[in-house]
Amino acid sequence: MPKDAATARLAFEIVKTACSNCNLRELCLPIGLAPEELKKLDELVSTRRRLKRGDYLYRAGQVFESIYAVRSGFFKTDVLIEDGRDQVTGFQMTGELLGLDGISSEIHTCNAIALEDSEVCAIPFSHLEGLSRQIHTLQHHFHKVMSREIVRDHGVMMLLGTMRAEERLAAFLLNLSQRFKARGYSPAEFNLRMSRDEIGSYLGLKLETVSRAFSHFQEEKLLAVHQRKIRILNTEGLKKLMTHQRG
């Protein structure tokens, strides 16, 4: 696998930033903090990094120092094993945290790649631990975020272990829809930032199967699909498909 220009690049811009006037503060780490606590958090989030589509935020094997909050843009994380197989473990959007997997061994265990031009806030982890020893709310919120990641992963395990192809895709789309909605975007119409192949990798399916499922959903009038542009026409239908089925 040759290193192309994008994967080789790790350069990025650094911008001064502050949580206290970030419009994501209701979505991100600062949730529920008092104004004076928020000010302390400002000192913590020292740098902002800009990444172009295809850039690596970090790579498996790199030393872990910071976690990252997505300020804008869209990421995927993936793990790969010796024999070449790989799997997308998640897609991260605005306000979500990246890098939690690195805490355990002080080494990142997956790659994080920008799927579109993006910005992240880097949060040095030792600072975060320091500050969360002072601010209960921050500590508790951080624990909740980690726990939520575990719960999310269990959901994916469920999906991979028990659902069939179309159920998986329906679950995936409904989840995306949900998350766009929470960010003030239309839950019914959005652009996929990832390829069919990346969706397949996440869902444990081949891209052809994903493509066929999209086509079938269109025939069933559940979706309108134009390349990566998705419009959900029948949310209930998708939900039913997700739980119902299974002979």
Added chain:
Amino acid sequence: MPKDAATARLAFEIVKTACSNCNLRELCLPIGLAPEELKKLDELVSTRRRLKRGDYLYRAGQVFESIYAVRSGFFKTDVLIEDGRDQVTGFQMTGELLGLDGISSEIHTCNAIALEDSEVCAIPFSHLEGLSRQIHTLQHHFHKVMSREIVRDHGVMMLLGTMRAEERLAAFLLNLSQRFKARGYSPAEFNLRMSRDEIGSYLGLKLETVSRAFSHFQEEKLLAVHQRKIRILNTEGLKKLMTHQRG
């Protein structure tokens, strides 16, 4: 599904306990703590619970208050969705923590069930947060444990998403072997505490497939299997099978 005696029972014995003289302190939360810190931890781990095989430690939907450290015995956790499908999300043995999934919403999101007579230490979570604000090492260690759970889940996602049946079982057995070894037991010979069905649920396979894979491993002289008693005859062979294959 009728509630039988075992599933209905939630009663348990309570025993006074102390981390400072627990022989698991190198495996469990106390890792790396100084003696005086250890003493503080003793106050925190207030109660020990005994469970019989089949007892629920907690159930999905119950209010989350404590995490639990397995002192002896063996557990499984599983999630289930409306339509009746369920999936085992993990097996926990001595020194491992249970209940981390409950932190995010203050409600347990899975069931934890003893697969043999077991004992756990209950650790009230708010106390743990309090103490980890005082003891850096404890705080950091706890974060590592949560992170390790995330990494583990990614491994399972990888397994479910990309491996075929025999690779999954090989990976599963090698993982168990590893964990028994870390606890001072033979890595080559052990008893499975779970049924073929539970293994299958965890690995995203049907019990028949698990059974056939066991039989095939025996033919290949990789294992000796007598019901739930497993002896690994060829670790390297299992490892090769795990990574190698794939046309």
Added chain:
DNA sequence: CCGTCGGGTTGACGTGGATCAAACGCAGGG
């Protein structure tokens, strides 16, 4: 304008594991 290229769609076919079904074997109870 056309040629190329990468991602996506669609079709034909093969297969790994699910499903269905029968039989086995150990454990527990009478």
Added chain:
DNA sequence: CCCTGCGTTTGATCCACGTCAACCCGACGG
């Protein structure tokens, strides 16, 4: 001792998804 029941094994068949291959289509460059 035999009967019963559950977990497991094993076999026969089926089908969802993977594989392989052709083709489409919008983007981009010359």
